[in-house]
Amino acid sequence: MNPSERDPAARGRLTALLCVLVVLWPLLRLAEFQPAALFDPANLKTIGAFLGTFLPPETGGDFLVLLWGATLDTLAIATAGIAGAWVIAIPLALLLTRSLSVSRLEGGGGWPGRVVRAGARLITLVLRGVPELVWALVFVRIFGLGPAAGVAALTVTYGGMLAKVYAEILESTDQRPVRALLASGAGRLPALTYGLLPTASDELISYTVYRWECAVRASVVMGFVGAGGLGQLMDQSMKMLNGGEASAILMTFLLLVMAADALSRALRRSLA
Known part of the structure; x- marks a missing residue:
């Protein structure tokens, strides 16, 4: 090879x-x-013998009714979990973001603001550091078997995840619109609301939609520990060695993930 054509980074x-x-x-x-x-x-x-039991998929009327109900439960768990996580994430993100801290907005600062941010950072770390499957096991003991445990587990875990990423997005957002509003005489809070958040809103919404897509998958996994939805129905079918029911549930889950992915792409495209 000609030395001039070699990749210098090879x-x-x-x-x-x-x-x-x-x-x-x-x-x-x-x-x-x-x-x-x-x-x-x-x-x-x-x-091969195990996969052979998956055909043909179960299409009985009674089972399809159960499958439809479990699918709705899975969607409800994911959506309600993200809604709850959003409520947790917003105040934590505001505390984590230095430029959005209350002390800085009011013109103060110093060690009280650092202590508050450190506490919020610790809470966020605990929430997102424990896997949602472990939280689901804890909440199953509290709420019993069913979707409520899955919703609580997603709310806690994804609340920490959203808070961390929200704070990083807000920290990396262009601050010039905020400075311009402040220079024109606007107050700190209006400058924050109308100068910073509009710039970051597309990225914030896009990441929230992505997390909802992940929550659909996670809600199925949590069903194996009794948190309801398709995962719990799959666990029951596998324990009964009913491969036809298991394959029908698996195909439904794949279709659900494909639909969630398509919806996520459509929303991101509309926000671009």
């Missing part, structure tokens, strides 16, 4: 790739990850 990329492989290989060994086990003849036979 050596750096190759070095980075080798470093990743050197680090990744011990981690895979530590995790006992063995892809060859999937192609073992005995394992392939077991997998």
Whole structure:
């Protein structure tokens, strides 16, 4: 190859790739990850026999009624969970964002503002640091089996996630409109409301819609611990070794995720 046609960054990329492989290989060994086990003849036979029970999917009237109800529960869990998370995320994001802190808006500052932000940061870390599946186990003990536990788990976990990302979005938003409004004599709160939030609203809404899409998937997983929806129905079918019902639930879940993804793309496109 002509030296002038060589990629000057090729050596750096190759070095980075080798470093990743050197680090990744011990981690895979530590995790006992063995892809060859999937192609073992005995394992392939077991997998084939298991998948064979999935056909044909269950289409009985009574089961379809249960499936429809579980699908509505899944959508309700995801939507209500995001709505609750939104209520938690807004005040936490306002406290986390330095430019939006109450002390700064009122012209104060110092250690009280730092203490408040540190407390809000700790709360956010606890909320999002514990997986929603663990929160679901906790709330199942409180509310019992059903969608209420799933809604509470999503509200807590996604409230922390939304608060963190909202704060990062607001911190990275252009501050010039706010400064212009302040320079023209507007108060701090009107400058914040009309100068900063309109600029960041598209990104905030886009991320919220994405999190709703993730909540649809998470609500199904939480159903396996009794939080209602398609996951709980799938767990019951698997325990009864009813592959036809399991495949019907799986296809419904895939269609639901596809619909959520299409809706998410449409909303993002309309906001662009």
